[in-house]
Amino acid sequence: MAQHVAGPEIERLIQLLARLPGLGPRSARRAALHLIKKRETLLNPLSDAMRIANERIVVCSTCGNVDTSDPCTVCRDPKRDPSILVVVEDVSDLWALERSGAVSAKYHVLGGVLSPLDGIRPEHLNLERLVARASESGVNEVILALNATVDGQTTAHYITELLAHLPVKVTKLAHGVPVGGELDYLDEGTLSAAIRQRTSF
Template identity: 60%
Template sequence: MAGSAGPEIERLIGLLAKLPGMGPRSARRASLALLKRRDQLLLPLAEALSVAAERVKTCSVCGSLDTQDPCAICSDPQRDASLICVVEEVGALWAMERAAAFRGRYHVLGGLLSALDGMGPDALRVGPLIARAGEPQVLEVVLALPATVDGQTTAHYLAERLAGANVAVTMLARGVPVGGELDWLDDGTIAQALRARRPA
């Protein structure tokens, strides 16, 4: 269907197609819906994207996304500073928060160890995690990583690196299915897995 739309529309379709879960067909449908509902969808979305691009930043403490640095979770005095939950990406942090079962703080690794993808320890936020685990108030580090080969490899590596710190290192219980990603699980499964965590 090349040439069926102007370059502006094709650019919109091309950008939407780069989003996770969006292929060229889905991107065309989404573009058409946005353009048909310009005032209700397209313009508010454009404004929200502009504001997010301008104001959202990465938390210098945990690696999450927020409009403030440190983020709201790191700044919240009601959060348990003795617990750090390690997650792969921000989406997993949001999933943990939806479950409302964890009242500690987080650490976003920024990925998983993967030889195939060229992701080594230096590509992840491992150093800042080790430094945070060494703080006197931290008593436990929960490894809330996917039950995939890369997730388990990363968890094993982190458990070894954290062995020198004076903290308990635990993992989510096997309520998380093998091959499962946290941001696709229901809240009850996440809550149960967190309650049944075990030593790494």
């Protein structure tokens, strides 16, 4: 039987860290030990930052982003193109697009994708608000920036049907050869998508 070598407070810290994505019990133990060793420079500031984040962070009632204000910084930005609405699965996807600087538009976070196996149905997603926003005057295009998974593509098709009655153009991200990618290293699905979505040179 495994012996606990740390007090209950440290065990609790390890258990909570182990719940984070990408961290298992072993990684959580290492992270906890590192935090404890660097108590003054890391654990205390992290604890303060987490307390402040817990007190101040809200979900934007317009787009679903997380921020310290509602509407969020993105929704309040007057430089963004209000005619384009970019639909993403999660806040992490919104952040990824923002880091890329590829688009300066408004966003809409679904909060997931349709997944019959996981019991996620249309009523579990932020779809009603999406239809309302796409119906607003001035919105000309809805970009479906969803992951190239079966569930992501199923959700994209569902949204396309949902918005079919509106006078907006519905587009999706191109899938294919990544910049700097070598054909020999790509999977068959990516290569097939790249061939199907080829463009003039």
